[in-house]
Amino acid sequence: MSKTAKSVWNNCLLFIKDNIQPQAYKTWFEPIVAVKLTDNALSIQVPSKFFYEWLEEHYVKILKVALTKELGETAKLVYIIKMENTYGNKQPFTEKIPSSHRTAVKSQDVDIPLNNKSRELKNPFIIPGIRNVKIESQLNPNYSFENFLEGDSNRLARSAGLAVASKPGGTSFNPLLIFGHVGLGKTHLAHAIGVDIKDKYPEKTVLYISAEKFTQQYIEAVKKNNRNDFIHFYQIIDVLIIDDVQFLSGKSGTQDVFFHIFNHLHQNGKQVVLTSDKAPVDMQDIEQRLLSRFKWGLSAELQNPDFETRVSILKNKLYRDGVIMPDDIVDYIAKNIKSNVRELEGAIISLIAQSSFNKKEVTLDLARVIVEKFVKNTKREVSIDYIQKVVSDYFQMDIETLQSKTRKRHIVQARQLAMFFAKKFTKASLASIGSQIGKRDHATVLHACKTVDNLSSTDKQFRKYVEDITKKLSI
Ligand code: ADP
Numbered sequence: 001m002s003k004t005a006k007s008v009w010n011n012c013l014l015f016i017k018d019n020i021q022p023q024a025y026k027t028w029f030e031p032i033v034a035v036k037l038t039d040n041a042l043s044i045q046v047p048s049k050f051f052y053e054w055l056e057e058h059y060v061k062i063l064k065v066a067l068t069k070e071l072g073e074t075a076k077l078v079y080i081i082k083m084e085n086t087y088g089n090k091q092p093f094t095e096k097i098p099s100s101h102r103t104a105v106k107s108q109d110v111d112i113p114l115n116n117k118s119r120e121l122k123n124p125f126i127i128p129g130i131r132n133v134k135i136e137s138q139l140n141p142n143y144s145f146e147n148f149l150e151g152d153s154n155r156l157a158r159s160a161g162l163a164v165a166s167k168p169g170g171t172s173f174n175p176l177l178i179f180g181h182v183g184l185g186k187t188h189l190a191h192a193i194g195v196d197i198k199d200k201y202p203e204k205t206v207l208y209i210s211a212e213k214f215t216q217q218y219i220e221a222v223k224k225n226n227r228n229d230f231i232h233f234y235q236i237i238d239v240l241i242i243d244d245v246q247f248l249s250g251k252s253g254t255q256d257v258f259f260h261i262f263n264h265l266h267q268n269g270k271q272v273v274l275t276s277d278k279a280p281v282d283m284q285d286i287e288q289r290l291l292s293r294f295k296w297g298l299s300a301e302l303q304n305p306d307f308e309t310r311v312s313i314l315k316n317k318l319y320r321d322g323v324i325m326p327d328d329i330v331d332y333i334a335k336n337i338k339s340n341v342r343e344l345e346g347a348i349i350s351l352i353a354q355s356s357f358n359k360k361e362v363t364l365d366l367a368r369v370i371v372e373k374f375v376k377n378t379k380r381e382v383s384i385d386y387i388q389k390v391v392s393d394y395f396q397m398d399i400e401t402l403q404s405k406t407r408k409r410h411i412v413q414a415r416q417l418a419m420f421f422a423k424k425f426t427k428a429s430l431a432s433i434g435s436q437i438g439k440r441d442h443a444t445v446l447h448a449c450k451t452v453d454n455l456s457s458t459d460k461q462f463r464k465y466v467e468d469i470t471k472k473l474s475i
């Protein structure tokens with residue numbers, strides 16, 4: 001018998017490599033070391049407990065097939081988990097431990113799947129109850145550069161994205177922060193960068209994740225005492241794309257962990273791409289050290305697309321959907337929906353739906369009705385004027401009073417509430433809110449938001465105001 005642990009494992013790797021994505025191979029199989037072969041049991045060393053669970057969750061089948069090919073039906077696989085916290089530990093090679101004992105070493109027979117209940121899922125991408133969720137890149141291939149139409153409004157961000165995609169980690173755009181109002185293409189562009197990188201560098205580990213999901217995963221990890229595994233997972237990524245980082249505001253634990261991950265990636269020449277609905281200067285409750293990191297690279301803004309770009313976006317969408325629509329209707333929509341590409345597309349989609357559903361022809365009149373609906377909805381949802389009206393109605397005062405310079409307490413409170421809701425329900429910057437609500441500066445608005453936060457947690461009556469107005473604004 002000339003088989004050694006190494007030779008058996010190398011053969012397994014050849015087989016596995018042929019059967020899974022190169023990225024997954026690199027991430028999950030290259031770091032494994034074959035340690036020993038006794039009878040029909042191959043022991044492999046994996047870098048962490050998290051790693052072991054990931055393999056069990058996702059690759060146990062292929063591991064079994066590969067190993068059976070090499071060692072026959074009685075093949076067994078033994079995981080040896082390298083302890084991260086033991087320095088210079090020279091004896092991680094224990095084989096058997098009581099199964100109830102949670103320690104760093106586990107042996108596992110491949111053909112008996114682990115009992116799900118006794119095992120915590122450390123892979124932050126596993127949604128409990130849903131099996132076989134793959135890590136992959138979480139990228140949406142429909143969001144490409146090709147269908148991200150260029151215009152003055154997005155030229156800088158788009159070309160920076162292209163530059164990053166052709167040389168991830170190798171440009172001065174690291175991190176690349178794409179910011180802009182809702183519906184202007186941040187998520188699309190973020191995916192496009194990832195998709196392009198995967199295309200050019202299939203071996204790179206790319207990961208797209210929303211800041212919200214990242215936060216949830218982090219909270220879960222902390223709950224389960226896996227903080228280190230969580231960090232480890234993110235530190236092995238080559239291109240990390242985090243969408244909507246403004247979501248991290250006020251969440252200091254998540255900010256802290258992200259700070260460490262960011263530093264590690266950056267120091268190792270890995271690319272970080274971030275999106276946000278505001279410029280770094282307008283971000284609230286984000287730690288200074290993190291904000292300063294955001295500014296290391298390039299912040300590129302997505303602005304409202306100009307008329308020509310809006311027309312091309314619409315035409316491109318129609319073309320891709322195989323729909324023909326008269327130019328005057330396309331122009332009409334493009335003229336009237338100006339500040340949100342998602343709504344632009346939404347209007348076209350509902351126009352097509354309406355006309356096919358009611359077997360009506362697409363007419364300018366129909367377009368008018370639909371556009372009006374879209375424009376009205378947004379106005380009510382986002383306008384600071386509307387918020388001021390609702391707040392002043394609620395306190396039975398007029399808007400001029402609300403905006404006035406008076407220091408009377410109930411008027412000051414109403415004004416602060418208006419500012420607070422403007423911050424909460426619109427994407428306007430502090431400065432712009434201030435200028436629209438009685439010509440105040442951004443510090444006043446910031447102070448107002450903090451005051452409302454404080455009062456609503458200490459003052460019952462005040463909390464009721466907040467709740468009532470929230471209801472009125474969300475109907
Ligand atoms: P955000 O993340 O900024 O809110 P999204 O990326 O979700 O915006 O974009 C909203 C919609 O508009 C998506 O369907 C996206 O494909 C589309 N879109 C935005 N900008 C463009 C563009 N320049 N070209 C084509 N489609 C665009």
Ligand code: MG
Pocket residue numbers: 186187188243244
């Ligand atoms: Mg988005």
